[in-house]
Amino acid sequence: MSLFDIFKKNNPVSYQEIITQYQEFFEANKSLPLGYYGLIPYGEDTKSPFHVAPYDRALPVDFPFEAAFVWDELNDEQLIEEKMGVVQCGSIPIAREGCGIYWILITTGKHAGEVWLVTESGLTPIQEKMDLQTWKENQLKSNNTFWYPAVANWGPIQNAFFLTHAAKQMAAREVEVFGVSSSMCQSCLDYLSKCAVKYQKEYFVTDPEGTRIFGTDGNIETIGHDQSL
Known part of the structure; x- marks a missing residue:
């Protein structure tokens, strides 16, 4: 015991x-x-x-x-x-x-x-x-x-749990400006940041925390809902 x-x-x-x-x-x-x-x-x-x-x-x-x-x-x-x-x-x-x-x-x-x-x-x-x-x-x-x-083993393939997150699905469809209803997790933030660097294009994603701009240099800028782009 x-x-x-x-x-x-x-x-x-x-x-x-x-x-x-x-x-x-x-x-x-x-x-x-x-x-x-x-x-x-x-x-x-x-x-x-x-x-x-x-x-x-x-x-x-x-x-x-x-x-x-x-x-x-x-x-x-x-x-x-x-x-x-x-x-x-x-x-x-x-x-x-x-x-x-x-x-x-x-x-x-x-x-x-x-x-x-x-x-x-x-x-x-x-x-x-x-x-x-x-x-x-x-x-x-x-x-x-x-x-x-x-x-990691939830779902039909390895890491399917993370792949089903809305932000990753939108990025996989090559959508660069979109919104999601839940605040993004760290895995999604890391993924979008890497996509921005790899494909050299910015992503603009709005979630309950505000609008995040994923830059081609790997930086992420967050603009709160009380601010404007």
Whole structure:
């Protein structure tokens, strides 16, 4: 039995205590680049698309997943909606990577205290019993890319998960000016930057963060929505 298991067995922690621990973690680490778009403060106005029910209803319910689950592989639309809908039970969003990718902290059930990754394609633990501190160390050590191998085999071909992102699909169609509904992830930003250099043409992409100009020299300029081109 690991120290993590012994601690949980001898010191059962309520979901309220886990939330308090996260609030303390947030205050101590909010200036660090944890997740491409940083840490998410705990609160009703900072939910992810997966967390729509009031916290007082969703958090006391045990987290319903025991292992990784890829709903993109299901053929039943109703079952997909059901699986995506119960992510909010016993978890809170703590960081955002872009392209509909979030880190969640599990607050109830067998995996309480662990950090998992949830996406529009599925969800997964990245490392066994990964707590907040271990997640932080992994993020900082890898520049927020340590989780890439965990989703590399989702889909019919290697890295299909990343290839399906809207920004990459538009670039593959040789569209140079377009908009996407979700903030772009680091993988998409890197991809478009490399395309701009390789093909020596600029890309203008608008997402919820603003309009990004990918220059032929590899630089990315971001213009906020309160500014004009």
